[in-house]
Amino acid sequence: MSTPDLLYTEAEDDLRAAVRSLLTDRCPPGTVLSEAESGRAYDPGLWRSLGTEMGTAGLLVPDKLGGQGATAREAAVVLEELGRSVAPVPYLTSAVVAVSAVLGCDTGEAAVARLLGALAEGRTVGALAVPAALPPGAAAPAATVRVDGDGTLSGRITHVAGAAGADVLLVPADGPDGYGLYAVEATEASVSVEPLTSLDLTRPGAAVTLTGAPARRLAGSDRAAAAVVRALLTGAGLLASEQLGVAEWCLTETVRHTKERHQFGRPVGSFQALKHRMAALYLELVSARATARHAADALAADSPDIPVAVAVAQAYCGQVAVHAAEECVQLHGGIGMTWEHPAHLYLKRAKSAEILLGTPGRHREVLAALVDLPAPTG
Amino acid sequence: MSAPENAQDTTAVDADGLRRRTRALLDARPPATTDRLDFLRARFDAGLAWVHYPVGLGGLDAPRSLQAVVDAELGAAGAPDNDPRRIGIGLGMAAPTILGFGTDEQRQRLLRPLWTGEEVWCQLFSEPGAGSDLAALATRAVRDGDDWVVDGQKVWTSSAHLARWAILIARTDPDLPKHRGISYFVCDMTDPGVEVRPLRQITGEAEFNEVFLTGVRIPDSRRLGEIGEGWRVAQTTLMNERVAIGGGRVPREGGMIGLVSGTWRDRPELRTHDLHQRLLRLWVDAEAARLAGERLGQQLAVGQPGPEGSAMKLAFARLNQEISALEVELLGEEGLLYDDWTLRRPELVDFTGREAGYRYLRAKGNSIEGGTSEVLLNIIAERVLGLPPEPRTDKDVPWKDLPR
Numbered sequence: 200m201s202t203p204d205l206l207y208t209e210a211e212d213d214l215r216a217a218v219r220s221l222l223t224d225r226c227p228p229g230t231v232l233s234e235a236e237s238g239r240a241y242d243p244g245l246w247r248s249l250g251t252e253m254g255t256a257g258l259l260v261p262d263k264l265g266g267q268g269a270t271a272r273e274a275a276v277v278l279e280e281l282g283r284s285v286a287p288v289p290y291l292t293s294a295v296v297a298v299s300a301v302l303g304c305d306t307g308e309a310a311v312a313r314l315l316g317a318l319a320e321g322r323t324v325g326a327l328a329v330p331a332a333l334p335p336g337a338a339a340p341a342a343t344v345r346v347d348g349d350g351t352l353s354g355r356i357t358h359v360a361g362a363a364g365a366d367v368l369l370v371p372a373d374g375p376d377g378y379g380l381y382a383v384e385a386t387e388a389s390v391s392v393e394p395l396t397s398l399d400l401t402r403p404g405a406a407v408t409l410t411g412a413p414a415r416r417l418a419g420s421d422r423a424a425a426a427v428v429r430a431l432l433t434g435a436g437l438l439a440s441e442q443l444g445v446a447e448w449c450l451t452e453t454v455r456h457t458k459e460r461h462q463f464g465r466p467v468g469s470f471q472a473l474k475h476r477m478a479a480l481y482l483e484l485v486s487a488r489a490t491a492r493h494a495a496d497a498l499a500a501d502s503p504d505i506p507v508a509v510a511v512a513q514a515y516c517g518q519v520a521v522h523a524a525e526e527c528v529q530l531h532g533g534i535g536m537t538w539e540h541p542a543h544l545y546l547k548r549a550k551s552a553e554i555l556l557g558t559p560g561r562h563r564e565v566l567a568a569l570v571d572l573p574a575p576t577g
Numbered sequence: 578m579s580a581p582e583n584a585q586d587t588t589a590v591d592a593d594g595l596r597r598r599t600r601a602l603l604d605a606r607p608p609a610t611t612d613r614l615d616f617l618r619a620r621f622d623a624g625l626a627w628v629h630y631p632v633g634l635g636g637l638d639a640p641r642s643l644q645a646v647v648d649a650e651l652g653a654a655g656a657p658d659n660d661p662r663r664i665g666i667g668l669g670m671a672a673p674t675i676l677g678f679g680t681d682e683q684r685q686r687l688l689r690p691l692w693t694g695e696e697v698w699c700q701l702f703s704e705p706g707a708g709s710d711l712a713a714l715a716t717r718a719v720r721d722g723d724d725w726v727v728d729g730q731k732v733w734t735s736s737a738h739l740a741r742w743a744i745l746i747a748r749t750d751p752d753l754p755k756h757r758g759i760s761y762f763v764c765d766m767t768d769p770g771v772e773v774r775p776l777r778q779i780t781g782e783a784e785f786n787e788v789f790l791t792g793v794r795i796p797d798s799r800r801l802g803e804i805g806e807g808w809r810v811a812q813t814t815l816m817n818e819r820v821a822i823g824g825g826r827v828p829r830e831g832g833m834i835g836l837v838s839g840t841w842r843d844r845p846e847l848r849t850h851d852l853h854q855r856l857l858r859l860w861v862d863a864e865a866a867r868l869a870g871e872r873l874g875q876q877l878a879v880g881q882p883g884p885e886g887s888a889m890k891l892a893f894a895r896l897n898q899e900i901s902a903l904e905v906e907l908l909g910e911e912g913l914l915y916d917d918w919t920l921r922r923p924e925l926v927d928f929t930g931r932e933a934g935y936r937y938l939r940a941k942g943n944s945i946e947g948g949t950s951e952v953l954l955n956i957i958a959e960r961v962l963g964l965p966p967e968p969r970t971d972k973d974v975p976w977k978d979l980p981r
Binding site for chain 2: 202204454457458465466469471474475479486489490493511514563564567571576
């Protein structure tokens with residue numbers, strides 16, 4: 200195993216600057232809140248600018264397939280920035296998870312390449328139709344959707360991340376030919392996508408019900424399972440970078456607030472009781488950044504260490520983001536409890552992201568098997 | 578002191594030049610047939626001891642990063658080293674301070690035997706009444722002719738019983754505010770009036786000493802820096818201490834987590850569900866801290882040192898404490914035992930050495946030594962996050978008027 204590169208390259212810094220500049224302009228906290236209240240699944244104008252015009256939707260897709268030919272390292276930097284602004288865009292679910300699933304199919308097939316090109320351009324938004332809380336494991340998740348004799352799909356998945364607003368659903372399904380990955384147009388009458396009232400206002404989930412939905416098979420039993428596993432690993436590994444971004448914003452804002460807020464004749468940030476809590480968060484951020492970079496680098500290098508790197512990053516960063524958001528609310532005092540202040544958007548994102556793609560506890564269980572620390576028997 | 582042995586070698590001090598100089602040294606003093614001390618002295622005189630030091634003081638004014646080139650060549654040739662772990666205080670703390678603030682005579686006299694290990698150094702900074710608040714120190718140095726007469730007590734002094742020299746800070750003017758009345762000296766540990774007593778700690782052993790100074794006469798020629806500038810000089814010493822602590826690079830499961838993971842794998846009968854959950858959490862935390870240390874090392878390597886160093890020390894202290902505590906608990910009945918309470922005087926300390934009970938007790942010091950975790954949290958909060966300092970009442974008052 201070669202030494203992972205845990206730093207940011209100059210190109211990655213440039214990409215970050217460009218994304219941050221766009222988000223500062225187009226996605227300030229007030230806009231995020233009104234967008235969340237709009238009932239739309241995501242902000243289509245922002246998605247067009249970020250995904251299509253800036254080209255970030257295609258970072259993981261090779262040039263010859265219509266993408267930018269970058270790697271998980273660059274996508275991770277985009278996600279850090281999206282986390283910092285809790286941007287309501289389907290980057291993780293479409294540009295990372297859905298794209299990774301399609302990349303695992305035979306991209307020599309015209310239909311696969313066409314879909315990949317559309318996802319890479321951000322013209323089409325996709326979502327992998329698996330239970331949202333599912334952690335990546337060694338094997339693909341059992342399908343809850345079946346392929347009927349006529350080739351249509353039927354079944355229900357109760358909570359799919361990124362399904363609301365998606366144009367294409369990528370559905371793992373079991374059929375006469377075994378496990379496969381299928382593409383279903385969300386607009387079909389036989390497809391029901393019911394948006395759910397979600398804890399995370401900026402990334403609402405949806406229940407997906409297929410009732411004889413026409414489907415195109417993207418991968419059969421030979422590739423589908425590996426494609427789904429890799430998509431979940433990539434999603435979980437890069438979610439860590441989004442969580443890092445969430446935590447960073449929370450700490451930065453908390454420091455800013457406690458420097459300005461005066462009580463008892465002093466800035467409240469001068470009290471050791473508060474200071475130590477913020478310093479402790481900083482420590483967590485230092486380690487979170489290292490684990491998130493490690494996972495992104497492992498994914499980019501296609502390292503054999505991917506499963507461990509991802510499980511560590513998820514087991515660590517999920518909790519750090521939640522801790523940072525909870526401290527942000529508490530150390531802001533009363534204002535942190537209001538609808539008007541953006542802290543709640545970060546808390547809701549952090550708590551939801553902790554569950555998405557597997558809770559830290561599920562990732563630790565995965566890790567126990569990977570690093571040979573077995574649970575007691577009996 | 579002789580001139581650099583290969584002073585005629587005018588090649589540039591780049592990697593190739595250093596490689597050539599190193600090979601010339603190895604040719605002139607083949608390690609297999611050369612006395613260890615002779616070799617180390619010759620290496621110092623060739624400027625290959627610490628290449629970033631000045632010519633004539635064991636270096637070649639080369640970039641610090643090129644030391645690795647020399648070390649690799651010497652390592653491959655089986656050359657002896659100066660056992661840096663044994664003389665860490667001299668190398669890491671005294672030497673940079675002598676270089677930065679010493680006179681030419683002091684540098685010429687002190688640096689060579691310091692580097693070769695012929696003369697061991699210790700540090701007389703902490704006192705019973707001045708720990709985290711080091712600037713409150715009460716050891717007095719009173720001018721008497723060309724000498725200073727020193728009286729006081731120092732504590733937590735490692736190597737004092739082996740040391741020839743000490744770096745010492747003492748109060749030379751009690752009428753000034755505490756940071757301004759301190760001066761910095763080199764103290765001869767063999768002088769009359771220096772008494773060293775072992776300080777037994779909770780592990781049963783005595784790594785450290787108490788040092789009692791009674792009428793110790795230090796010539797003014799052994800002062801480092803100006804009178805009253807001792808605090809500023811000490812900052813150089815302490816900054817180098819922190820550089821030395823940060824940035825360890827270890828493999829996965831290096832350190833304490835590897836020990837307890839090994840026990841877990843080898844002894845299935847000890848496993849419980851509660852311990853399993855806690856072990857996995859600590860395993861993840863240890864791996865995260867390891868990666869953060871790796872990342873810090875990468876930042877240093879490309880010349881972007883971050884403020885993460887103090888963060889690493891905090892993380893390391895907490896992990897060592899929690900992992901060793903878990904290990905004692907995992908061992909169950911064996912955890913009730915302790916290997917040996919005999920008063921020992923170890924020359925080197927290994928936090929992962931001996932048995933679980935020792936590791937548990939020794940780790941308690943990790944959050945105290947080299948800056949308590951509470952002080953480090955303040956430093957991170959104020960210097961890294963930029964939070965406002967606590968209001969201070971002790972900064973502008975004469976030291977003698979402070980409550981004690």
